[in-house]
Amino acid sequence: xxxxxxxxxxxxxxxxxxxxxxxxxxxxxxxxxxxxxxxxxxxxxxxxxxxxxxxxxxxxxxxxxxxxxxxxxxxxxxxxxxxxxxxxxxxxxxxxxxxxxxxxxxxxxxxxxxxxxxxxxxxxxxxxxxxxxxxxxxxxxxxxxxxx
Numbered sequence: 001x002x003x004x005x006x007x008x009x010x011x012x013x014x015x016x017x018x019x020x021x022x023x024x025x026x027x028x029x030x031x032x033x034x035x036x037x038x039x040x041x042x043x044x045x046x047x048x049x050x051x052x053x054x055x056x057x058x059x060x061x062x063x064x065x066x067x068x069x070x071x072x073x074x075x076x077x078x079x080x081x082x083x084x085x086x087x088x089x090x091x092x093x094x095x096x097x098x099x100x101x102x103x104x105x106x107x108x109x110x111x112x113x114x115x116x117x118x119x120x121x122x123x124x125x126x127x128x129x130x131x132x133x134x135x136x137x138x139x140x141x142x143x144x145x146x147x148x
Contacts, residue, residue, distance in 0.1 A: 001032045076101040109142040 006012050006028070011021040018025055033041065038054045045052040061067060062085070074088045086101065116130045116139065133139035 002035070003028075003032060074100055076104065078104040080107060107142050109140040112139050112141045 011017055011024060036044070042052065042054055056064060062073060064072075067073065071088055073085050075083060075085050078084045081104075084104070088100075116133070119125060120127065120130055130139070134141070
């Protein structure tokens with residue numbers, strides 16, 4: 001890291017002392033890390049055979065070469081939101097390679113009636129109880145504008 005004096009700093013002399021002074025250590029590391037670019041640190045750490053990877057900003061993930069090579073992101077058409085991007089199936093097997101998005105995530109309230117009908121059938125609730133949930137606003141259903 002270009003700080004040979006740290007090898008003689010008693011606060012950094014062993015794991016016990018580093019733990020005792022962990023806040024100071026983190027402060028020093030943060031200060032030192034600002035002295036070089038991410039690419040420069042990656043080169044130095046690689047040359048020293050120290051395993052490392054840069055921490056990416058969320059905005060950088062879509063253009064990450066590794067994720068692009070893995071086809072990590074997939075685009076699909078959502079019926080009410082238009083073109084969206086999501087993560088692909090995270091695993092792939094020879095006999096079952098995964099699949100593209102088969103259907104989009106449900107819209108708010110899209111399956112409310114279906115689920116409450118099942119609750120009604122299995123719990124002894126009455127249709128009036130379910131109607132009361134909708135009337136009180138505790139349950140909502142997708143509107144016609146949402147494609148229902």
